[in-house]
Amino acid sequence: MPEYSVSSLAKLIDNFNKISGISRKTAKRIAYSILKMSNHQVDEFAESIIKTKQTIRYCKICCNFTDKEVCSICSDNARNKGIICVVEDPKDVEAFEKSKEYNFTYHVLHGTISPLNGVGPDQLCIKELIHRIKENAKEIIMACNPTVEGEATSMYIYKIIKPFGVKVTRLAYGIPIGANLEYADEATLYRAIQGRGQI
Numbered sequence: 037m038p039e040y041s042v043s044s045l046a047k048l049i050d051n052f053n054k055i056s057g058i059s060r061k062t063a064k065r066i067a068y069s070i071l072k073m074s075n076h077q078v079d080e081f082a083e084s085i086i087k088t089k090q091t092i093r094y095c096k097i098c099c100n101f102t103d104k105e106v107c108s109i110c111s112d113n114a115r116n117k118g119i120i121c122v123v124e125d126p127k128d129v130e131a132f133e134k135s136k137e138y139n140f141t142y143h144v145l146h147g148t149i150s151p152l153n154g155v156g157p158d159q160l161c162i163k164e165l166i167h168r169i170k171e172n173a174k175e176i177i178m179a180c181n182p183t184v185e186g187e188a189t190s191m192y193i194y195k196i197i198k199p200f201g202v203k204v205t206r207l208a209y210g211i212p213i214g215a216n217l218e219y220a221d222e223a224t225l226y227r228a229i230q231g232r233g234q235i
Contacts, residue, residue, distance in 0.1 A: 045071070097168065099144045099161040101126045109133075115141050118174035122165065122193065124148055124181055127218040132179075135222040138229065140177070143168065148185035149192055157192060166196065175203040177232060181216055182207075194235050205232040 045067060052063035070078060094100070095107035098120075102108070109115060109129075119140035123129060129142050145160045169176065176197060180186035194204050208231030217225070 094144075094161070097164075098142050099146065099164055100129055100142060101144075109141055115139050117141055118172055119177065120165070120168060120173055120175070121177040121179050122190075123179045123217065124186065124189075125218070128179065128181075131217045131220060132225060132229075135226055137222075137226055145180075145189065148180060148183070148189040150185045160189070162193060162196070165193070169197055169200050169202055173200075173202050175205060177229070178204065178206040178235065179217065183214060190235070204235045206235050208232050 048067045048070070049060070049063045052058055052066050053060050055063075058066070070081070073081070091103045092101050093103070095102045095110055096105055097110040098107060100107050100109070104111075116139050120143050121132065121138070121140050122143045122145065123132075124145050124147060126144055126146075129144065132138060132142070143161070143165045145162065145165075147155055147160055149155060149157055149160065176193075178190040178193065180190045190206060197204060207228040220228075
């Protein structure tokens with residue numbers, strides 16, 4: 037007996053399954069939920085995806101996602117522009133910002149150095165970070181995830197910026213090895229920042 041399949045639905049499920057963090061089971065649930073939406077809701081949903089993809093870009097200063105030339109954090113005059121917290125991913129910025137405890141700025145690398153996955157330093161936003169350090173940086177907080185790749189990336193950046201004489205600190209290990217910053221609660225992030233040490 038042939039297997040039951042609806043090609044357009046199967047393709048929709050396949051496309052959701054391509055999104056990082058969405059399992060086949062979750063992709064199926066999302067696809068079936070969309071089928072229950074009205075045509076207007078589906079149009080809005082599709083339009084929001086297209087608009088986001090067309091309008092979101094990298095901030096010209098910190099490389100975080102923004103829909104303007106400079107993001108709201110970099111354009112905030114109340115921020116301490118001399119302290120730059122270096123993170124792997126835009127989601128990590130959100131994790132820190134949830135606590136509303138910090139007034140530093142950020143720099144988003146958009147990944148980590150991972151030779152096994154074909155990711156080298158040139159594919160990350162490291163050149164932009166060096167440019168900022170030359171301007172007015174007083175302290176760089178290395179806040180990469182505590183993984184092998186995160187550690188390797190932190191050490192690579194440290195070696196490059198050491199000659200500039202800027203203070204380089206790292207998160208204290210209130211965050212467990214192998215964890216992702218986006219899943220850390222505010223209290224853990226706060227302790228990690230407060231207990232940071234110089235590299």
